[in-house]
Amino acid sequence: MGNKILLNSREIEIILHRLACQLIENHDDFSNTVLLGLQPRGTFLADRLATLLKEEYQIKEILLGKLDITFFRDDFRRRDAPLEANSTQIDFLVEGKKVVIIDDVLYSGRSINASLAALQSYGRPEQIELLVLIDRRFSRHLPIQPDYRGRQVDVINNEKVSVHWNENDTEDAVYLTTNN
Amino acid sequence: MKSLSVNNLLGIKHLNPQDLDLIFETADHFKEVINRPIKKVPSLRDITIANLFFENSTRTKLSFELAEKRLSADVINFSAAQSSVKKGETLIDTVNNILSMKVDIVVMRHPNVGAGVFLSEHVDAKIINAGDGTHEHPTQALLDSYSIREKLGDVAGKKVVIIGDILHSRVALSNIFALKLQGAEVKVCGPTTLIPKHIESLGVKVETNLRKALEWCDVANVLRVQHERMDIKYFPSTREYTQLFGINKEILNSLDKEIVIMHPGPINRGVEITSDVADSDQSIILDQVENGVAVRMACIYLLAEQIKR
Numbered sequence: 112m113g114n115k116i117l118l119n120s121r122e123i124e125i126i127l128h129r130l131a132c133q134l135i136e137n138h139d140d141f142s143n144t145v146l147l148g149l150q151p152r153g154t155f156l157a158d159r160l161a162t163l164l165k166e167e168y169q170i171k172e173i174l175l176g177k178l179d180i181t182f183f184r185d186d187f188r189r190r191d192a193p194l195e196a197n198s199t200q201i202d203f204l205v206e207g208k209k210v211v212i213i214d215d216v217l218y219s220g221r222s223i224n225a226s227l228a229a230l231q232s233y234g235r236p237e238q239i240e241l242l243v244l245i246d247r248r249f250s251r252h253l254p255i256q257p258d259y260r261g262r263q264v265d266v267i268n269n270e271k272v273s274v275h276w277n278e279n280d281t282e283d284a285v286y287l288t289t290n291n
Numbered sequence: 292m293k294s295l296s297v298n299n300l301l302g303i304k305h306l307n308p309q310d311l312d313l314i315f316e317t318a319d320h321f322k323e324v325i326n327r328p329i330k331k332v333p334s335l336r337d338i339t340i341a342n343l344f345f346e347n348s349t350r351t352k353l354s355f356e357l358a359e360k361r362l363s364a365d366v367i368n369f370s371a372a373q374s375s376v377k378k379g380e381t382l383i384d385t386v387n388n389i390l391s392m393k394v395d396i397v398v399m400r401h402p403n404v405g406a407g408v409f410l411s412e413h414v415d416a417k418i419i420n421a422g423d424g425t426h427e428h429p430t431q432a433l434l435d436s437y438s439i440r441e442k443l444g445d446v447a448g449k450k451v452v453i454i455g456d457i458l459h460s461r462v463a464l465s466n467i468f469a470l471k472l473q474g475a476e477v478k479v480c481g482p483t484t485l486i487p488k489h490i491e492s493l494g495v496k497v498e499t500n501l502r503k504a505l506e507w508c509d510v511a512n513v514l515r516v517q518h519e520r521m522d523i524k525y526f527p528s529t530r531e532y533t534q535l536f537g538i539n540k541e542i543l544n545s546l547d548k549e550i551v552i553m554h555p556g557p558i559n560r561g562v563e564i565t566s567d568v569a570d571s572d573q574s575i576i577l578d579q580v581e582n583g584v585a586v587r588m589a590c591i592y593l594l595a596e597q598i599k600r
Contacts, residue, residue: 196317
C-alpha cells in the first residue's frame with residue numbers, strides 16, 4: 112500500500128482562496144445563495160469556505176447547510192455494509208435560491224445525483240452548481256461535472272483519494288492511496 | 292455501521308440494547324425527514340409492504356401506512372372484516388396468497404398470541420408484529436421509550452409506572468421488556484384482578500395504591516381499560532375504577548413534582564384519564580403519535596436493508 116501526497120496544506124489554502132474568489136465572481140454578496148455541504152465529508156470544505164468568505168472577503172451573511180443523502184442513495188440494499196445516516200441541517204427553504212453543492216471528492220457522480228434528488232425536499236432552487244476539492248477524471252458513471260474544482264486528478268480504479276482536514280484529522284492534506 | 296440482530300420484528304423480547312439504540316438513532320433522522328416541507332424519501336421504492344390487520348386498529352394502521360408511504364414503499368392493506376377470513380380461510384393461506392403477489396414485508400396485527408412468530412416460521416417475508424393478542428406490541432413500546440428519551444434525555448435510571456389493565460395489555464408487556472432492557476425501573480399499578488400473577492418475575496414491582504405509584508415515578512404510562520377483551524367482570528364498575536385509578540388534575544397537582552403523562556390511545560376520556568390531564572403540558576400523548584411514524588419508519592427501513600437484491 113503506497114501513500115502519495117497530492118496536496119499539502121499550503122496548496123489547499125491557495126485553492127480555498129481561489130474557490131472563494133470564483134464563488135464571489137458568480138454570487139456577489141451571497142444574498143440569494145446557499146452553500147450546502149454534503150454529509151459526511153463535504154461539510155468540512157463548506158465550513159472552511161464559509162469562514163473564509165466571511166473573514167477574508169467581508170461577506171456579511173452566508174446561508175450554510177448540511178445535506179445528508181443516505182435515504183436518497185441508489186445503492187440501498189445493494190451494498191455489503193449498511194448505510195450510515197448523518198444529520199441534515201437546513202434551516203431555510205432553497206426555493207428560488209442559487210444553491211452550491213459542496214463535496215470533497217467527485218468520483219462516480221452518484222452522490223451528487225442523490226443530492227439533487229434530496230434537495231428537492233427543500234423546494235425548487237433557481238439554479239444548482241457543484242463545487243469539489245478533487246475532481247477524479249475518467250471515473251464518472253453519470254453525466255455530472257463540477258462548476259468549481261480545486262484540482263483535477265487522473266486516478267486509476269484501485270487508487271483512493273483521501274482528504275484530511277484539521278477538524279477531523281491532524282492536518283490539511285490530500286493523499287493518494289494505492290491498494291495492491 | 293450496525294444492523295439489527297433480528298430478521299423480523301416480532302417482539303421486544305428478541306431485541307438487545309444495541310438494537311434499541313440503532314432504532315432510536317435511525318428514528319432521529321426520520322423525525323427530521325417528516326418535518327421537512329416534503330416529507331418523503333425514496334429509499335424503499337422497490338419494496339412492497341402488506342398491512343394485514345386481523346383485528347381493528349386506527350392509529351397503528353394509519354401510522355404504519357404513513358411510515359411506509361414516507362419511505363416510498365408500495366402499500367397494500369387488508370382488514371379481516373372485509374376478507375376471506377370470514378369465509379373460513381386459514382392464516383397461512385391468506386398470507387401465502389398475498390405473498391404470491393411478491394410482497395417483501397408483512398405488518399400484521401392478529402388477535403392470537405404468537406401469530407407473528409408462527410408466520411415468520413412459515414413464510415418468506417419480513418414480519419413486523421403490530422400487536423398479537425395480549426402478548427406484544429413492539430413498535431408501541433419503542434415509540435414510548437423514544438418519547439421518554441426525547442422528553443427526559445434518557446430512559447436509563449428513570450422510574451416508570453404503567454397504570455391500568457396490565458392483564459390484557461400487549462403495550463404493557465412490550466413496554467416492560469423495553470424499559471428493563473434500557474435500565475429503567477418499572478412498576479405496574481391497577482386493580483389486583485387486572486395484574487397478572489407472577490408479573491414480578493419480569494423484574495417489575497406491583498403497586499395497588501395510585502397515589503404511592505405517582506409519588507414514586509417520573510413517567511406514568513396510562514393504559515385503556517380493554518372492555519372488549521374482558522369476558523368476566525374484573526372490577527365492580529367503571530365509576531369505581533375511575534375513582535381508584537383514574538388520573539386527574541387534582542391528584543397530579545398534589546404531587547411535589549411534575550411527572551410525564553403518556554397514553555398509547557385510544558383514550559377513554561373521563562375513565563382512566565381526565566380531559567384536562569390528557570390535554571395538559573405534562574402530557575406527551577400527541578408527541579407519541581408523531582414519534583410513532585418516525586420509529587416505524589426506522590424499523591421498516593432497518594428490516595428492508597436486510598433484503599438484498
